[in-house]
Amino acid sequence: MTGRPMRRLEESIAGNARFLRQGLTLLRKLDAQRYAATPEHFARGGVGAHFRHVLDHYDCFLTGLSDGRIAYDRRERDRDTERNPRIAARRFERVLVGLRALSAEDADRSLQVALDRGEQSDGRHRWGISSVLRELQFLGSHTVHHYAVIAAMLRPQGVEPGIDFGVAPSTLEHEQGAACAR
Numbered sequence: 001m002t003g004r005p006m007r008r009l010e011e012s013i014a015g016n017a018r019f020l021r022q023g024l025t026l027l028r029k030l031d032a033q034r035y036a037a038t039p040e041h042f043a044r045g046g047v048g049a050h051f052r053h054v055l056d057h058y059d060c061f062l063t064g065l066s067d068g069r070i071a072y073d074r075r076e077r078d079r080d081t082e083r084n085p086r087i088a089a090r091r092f093e094r095v096l097v098g099l100r101a102l103s104a105e106d107a108d109r110s111l112q113v114a115l116d117r118g119e120q121s122d123g124r125h126r127w128g129i130s131s132v133l134r135e136l137q138f139l140g141s142h143t144v145h146h147y148a149v150i151a152a153m154l155r156p157q158g159v160e161p162g163i164d165f166g167v168a169p170s171t172l173e174h175e176q177g178a179a180c181a182r
Helices: 004-029 032-036 047-064 079-083 085-100 132-157 169-181
Strands: 110-115 126-131
Touching: 004 047, 004 085, 004 132, 032 047, 032 079, 032 085, 047 079, 047 085, 047 132, 079 085, 110 132, 126 132
Parallel strands: none
Antiparallel strands: 110 126
């Protein structure tokens, strides 16, 4: 496959890879204690927990590609990734390799994605239809959201993750356009 679908796939992979490299760069600047700590007012976990959560979603995506079914709720939730930045860094690298392995045939490939809104008491998933491109869009948005939380945790501690860390590309474009209009 060539043309527009392949270009969209390449752009989506590049965008996700950019987000992942941002996370990896920040991760390498943090000491293990700050990485693993849960700051006050963030009861659900600190920086490490949010990085782990992001990585779990990418792993579910990459693993689910083999059978065309992705269940994000079946995440690994590896506590070692939350506590050890070196383990997280290795997982970031593996995800980047996995994204680079996507091919033209994957561009418009249909997927089934588990929909769990809590209404099923039997533990079975309802499945919805999606595509590789749509799931990459979701992963990018999901990653930016968690990065914004990470940034909110770190800035009060005097750690600057980067001016564009945790900010959606559309927001950055809007801000640049607004600045040019002044």
